[in-house]
Amino acid sequence: MKHMEQKELLKHLKHLNPPKHLEHRQENKLEPFFSRLFSEQGERICLICHGEREREPIEWKFWPGPKAPSLRRWLCTGCEQAIPWIRQIRCARCGRGAACPDCMRQPQRAFAWNRSAVHYDPLMREWLAQYKFRGRERLLPLFAEMMIPVTRTIADELITARGRSVVLTYIPLSRERQAERGFNQSELLAAYLGGALDLPVCSLLHRRHHTEKQSYKNRRSRLHALHGAFSFAQANELRVIQDHRPFVLIVDDVYTTGSTLDEASRVIRGNMACDAAGLTWARA
Numbered sequence: 001m002k003h004m005e006q007k008e009l010l011k012h013l014k015h016l017n018p019p020k021h022l023e024h025r026q027e028n029k030l031e032p033f034f035s036r037l038f039s040e041q042g043e044r045i046c047l048i049c050h051g052e053r054e055r056e057p058i059e060w061k062f063w064p065g066p067k068a069p070s071l072r073r074w075l076c077t078g079c080e081q082a083i084p085w086i087r088q089i090r091c092a093r094c095g096r097g098a099a100c101p102d103c104m105r106q107p108q109r110a111f112a113w114n115r116s117a118v119h120y121d122p123l124m125r126e127w128l129a130q131y132k133f134r135g136r137e138r139l140l141p142l143f144a145e146m147m148i149p150v151t152r153t154i155a156d157e158l159i160t161a162r163g164r165s166v167v168l169t170y171i172p173l174s175r176e177r178q179a180e181r182g183f184n185q186s187e188l189l190a191a192y193l194g195g196a197l198d199l200p201v202c203s204l205l206h207r208r209h210h211t212e213k214q215s216y217k218n219r220r221s222r223l224h225a226l227h228g229a230f231s232f233a234q235a236n237e238l239r240v241i242q243d244h245r246p247f248v249l250i251v252d253d254v255y256t257t258g259s260t261l262d263e264a265s266r267v268i269r270g271n272m273a274c275d276a277a278g279l280t281w282a283r284a
Contacts, residue, residue, distance in 0.1 A: 005157045005159075005163065005164075005165045005236070005244060006166060007246045008045050008165075008167045008244070009165045009167075009200060009240065009241070009246065010198065010200055013278045017247060020126075023124040025054075026129065027166070028170065028177065030063055036281050040251055042056075046074070046075050046076035046079055047074045047075065047136075047138060047139060047142060048075060048076075048079045048127065048130075049076060049079055049132055049206055050074045051074065051079075053072060053073075053074075053076050054072050054076065054077050063123065064070075067134040067156075071083075071142065071145060071146070073238060074142045074145075075142070082123060082126075083118060083146070084121050084123070084124065084269060085117065085118055086116055086117065086118060086119055086283060087118075089115075090180075091103050092113065093107075093113055093114070094113070094255060094272055094283065095113065095114045095115045095116050095255070095278075095283055096257055096283050096284070097119060099180075102258060103258075106258075109258065109262050110262050110263075110265035110266035110269055111117045111250070111258070111261050111262060111276050111277050111278055112275050112276065113277050113278070114258065114261060114277065114278030114279070114280060114283070115150050115154060115256055115277075115278070116150070116279075116280045116281065116282055116283035117146045117147045117149070117150050117280075117281055117282065118146065118165065118189060118281065118282050118283075119283060120254055120256075120282035120283060120284040123164075123200070124282050127139065127143075127184070128143075128253060128254070128281075128282070131143065131185065132181065132185060132253075134239050137183070140185070140188055140189070140192065141192065143185075143189065143253075143281050144189050144192035144193060146189075146195070146281065147279070147281055148193065148196055148197070149280070151193050151197060151274075151279060152197055153251075154249065154277075155197060155199060155249075155281065158247050161204070164246065164247045165198070165244040165245075165247070166199055166200075166246060166247050166248075166249060167200050167202055167246040167247075167249070168190045168191065168193060168194050168199050168200065168202070168248075168249050169201070169202055169203065169204040169205065169242055169248055169250055169251070169268070169282065170184070170186040170187045170189070170190040170200045170201075170203075170205075170250065170251045170252065170253045171186045171205070171261075171264055172186075172187070172203070172205050172206060172207045172230070172252065173186075173207060173252070174207045174209065174210035174211070175207075175210070176210045177277065185253050186252045186253055187203075189251050189253065189281065190251040193251065196207035198220050200241075202238075202241060203233055204220050204232065204238075204248070204268055204272075205230045205231070205232065205233055205235045205264055205267060205268070206230065206231045206232075207229060207230060207234050208230060208231050209228075209229060209263070210227060211225045211226065211229060225262055226259045226263045227263065228263075229263055230259075230264055230267045231262055232267050232268065232270070232271040240270060242273065245273050246274055247274065247275050247276075247277065248268055248272070248274050248275070248276045249276075249277055249278070249279045250264050250265065250268070250277070250279065251274060251279050251280070252262050252278065252279075252281075253280065253281050253282065254280060254281065254282045254284055255280040255282070255283050255284065256267075256284040258278075261278040261280075264276075265278075
C-alpha cells in the first residue's frame with residue numbers, strides 16, 4: 001500500500017501525541033495477549049480444542065483472491081479447516097454470502113458497504129463467546145489475523161486503485177459494558193489491524209448511553225435502541241484527518257442487521273467530509 005496521500009497522513013499522525021486511552025490499551029492490553037500467546041505457541045497447543053497443532057501451514061488450494069491466512073500458530077488442522085470463510089459475496093452492501101432481506105428492506109444506508117471475514121455460524125459464535133465472556137483473551141490475535149486478508153484487500157483497493165487515504169476507527173462501548181468486560185474487542189481488533197497493516201487508528205465516536213446486549217433483540221428493537229447512541233469525538237488527530245478527506249473503516253466484531261454500523265456511519269459522516277464503511281470479523 002504505497003500511496004503518497006496515505007503516507008503523508010501517517011507521517012502527520014505520528015507527530016501527534018496519541019490519546020491516553022490508546023496508550024493505556026497498547027501498554028496494558030495487547031502486550032499481555034502477545035506474551036501469553038507466544039508462551040503457548042512453544043507447546044504447540046491449539047487455542048480452541050487444546051489438541052496438538054501442525055508444524056507446517058495448511059495449503060489452501062481453492063482460496064480465491066488474497067492468500068488465506070495461515071493460522072497454524074494458533075490452531076490445529078481440524079479447527080483451521082472448520083472456519084467458515086466468506087469466499088463469495090451475494091450482497092454488495094452488507095457483504096453477506098447469501099441474499100440479504102435487511103438490505104432489500106432498507107436500501108439507503110449511511111455506510112457504503114460492509115465486509116466480513118467469516119460467516120457467524122454456531123462454531124464462530126462459540127469462539128467469540130469464549131473470548132468475550134469466558135476470559136479467553138489470548139484469542140484476540142487469532143481473530144485479528146483472520147481479518148487481515150480482507151482488510152489488506154480493501155485498503156489496497158482504496159489507497160492504490162482509488163487514490164484514497166484510509167483511517168480505522170471502532171465501535172465504542174458504554175462505560176457500564178467496558179467496566180463489566182474489561183476491554184473493548186472492537187478497539188483491540190482495530191489496534192491490531194492498524195499495527196499490522198500500517199493504517200492509522202483514531203477514536204471518532206463516544207457511546208452516549210448504555211444499551212442492552214443487541215444479540216437479544218429483534219431488528220426493530222435494535223433500530224430503536226441505537227438511535228442517538230453515538231456522538232462524535234473530537235479526536236486529537238481530527239484536523240489532520242479532515243484535511244485528507246479519508247475513507248473511514250469502522251471495525252466491529254459482528255455485523256447482524258447493520259443497525260450499529262448505520263448509526264455510527266451517520267454520526268461520522270455528519271461531522272466529517274468522508275465516506276464510511278464497515279469492517280467486521282463475522283457476518284451473521
